[in-house]
Amino acid sequence: MIETSQLQTLVAVARAKSFSKAAEDLNVTQSAISQSIKNLENKIEVKLFKRSGKKVVLTPEGEKLFSLASSFLGNLGDTLEEIQNDKESMSGKVRIGTLTGVGKSWLAHEMLEYAKKWDDLTVQITLGFQEDLVRAFESYQLDFLILPEESLPSVGEKTLLSEEMSTVVYPKDCDFDIDPENITLEDISTLPTILFEQEDHLLQKWCKDIFGKFPKKFNVRYIINSHGNMLQAVQQGMGLAVVPKHVLNRSFFKDKLNTLGEKFEVSNGKFYIVYHKGSEELLRIQSTLAMLTNSENPLN
Structure with a gap:
């Protein structure tokens, strides 16, 4: 050679x-x-x-x-x-990967405002499944990962972003028989329900955390793997749903829905930002990491 x-x-x-x-x-x-x-x-x-x-x-x-x-x-x-x-300059490319829900409700908007500040910086956001995102990060196709703690790769430096909370939402402007103060597991099993996919893990976790178990059967009215569309279905009276709190707080339907209140909010786990060791020496990585970690309640 x-x-x-x-x-x-x-x-x-x-x-x-x-x-x-x-x-x-x-x-x-x-x-x-x-x-x-x-x-x-x-x-x-x-x-x-x-x-x-x-x-x-x-x-x-x-x-x-x-x-x-x-x-x-x-x-x-x-x-x-x-x-x-x-x-030493804010130029080049910053590549970030995260789950679709977090990306749509928070990261995409946050990074759009950030990118507008830097004319020479290219921001690339990848939304997808955690397995694909981890592989892309490990092969250095991503500079940052934002994932739940249990999904983090074995490589990279990590810093806590926030804790994701989920909440129950139900229709506000139509007849929906629910007593927020005295709701029971039996109520959850009989009330019309909207699911995120057939196995709605947020709903199941919420039931386990609040009641210690979840019903053998739900009164399912609508199934769609989009929290935004779930909120729309709730607003139209189709039933109740369990969604991430940050999705609700940034939704057009925020003021058109009821929740059971903070007493019935449960944690879905902590989200972390992961980046490659040594990459924080680059100004664009330093700046992006600081912006992400300083965001006010990104998952609340």
């Missing part, structure tokens, strides 16, 4: 037309220059320079390699300079 230092030596000799002058330019000995060129010629098995009076000039093969080396070293220098500038 040709080494970058050998290409640098080739370019220096070709431009100086002298081994001794190239040695001065690179601040090395002339013997080091001669040995580097010799090793390069042996590696590719062609002569790269020939004598022309007191000067050394490129052979036709040397001209080809010189052209490639000049372009490569120029691009390498530009890239390294760009990386150094990125370290």
Whole structure:
């Protein structure tokens, strides 16, 4: 494999037309220059320079390699300079992955406002399933992950974001027989209910936390894997539902629904921000991490 230092030596000799002058330019000995060129010629098995009076000039093969080396070293220098500038400036790309619900209710809006502040910064948000997000993070396709504690990858630095709470919502402006002060597990089993998918884990967890168990059967009226559409169905009188509190608080239907109150809110677990070790040295990563962790009650 040709080494970058050998290409640098080739370019220096070709431009100086002298081994001794190239040695001065690179601040090395002339013997080091001669040995580097010799090793390069042996590696590719062609002569790269020939004598022309007191000067050394490129052979036709040397001209080809010189052209490639000049372009490569120029691009390498530009890239390294760009990386150094990125370290100290709000430029480049920030890539964040999280679950769809958290992304739609909070992160997408938050990052849109953030991106508008920085003309040279590109913000990329990926919403999806936790397994896909973890794989993307572990292969360095994401700079940040925002996931529940139980879903975090084994690599990366983590910092607490917030605790997600869930709450029961039910229709406000229609006849719905519910007593918030005296609701029972039997009420939950008989009242019209809206589910997030057939196995609604938030509803099941809520029942377990409040009543110690959940009903064997629900009076299911509507099933959809979108908390926003669940809230719309509740508002139209289809039934009650359990949704993340942050989704409700940022919903158009917030003031059109009733809840059972704080007494009946339960924790869905803590969410963490995960980022790659050492990446916080980059200004764009520092700034984004600070913005996310300083957000006021993002999951409440």
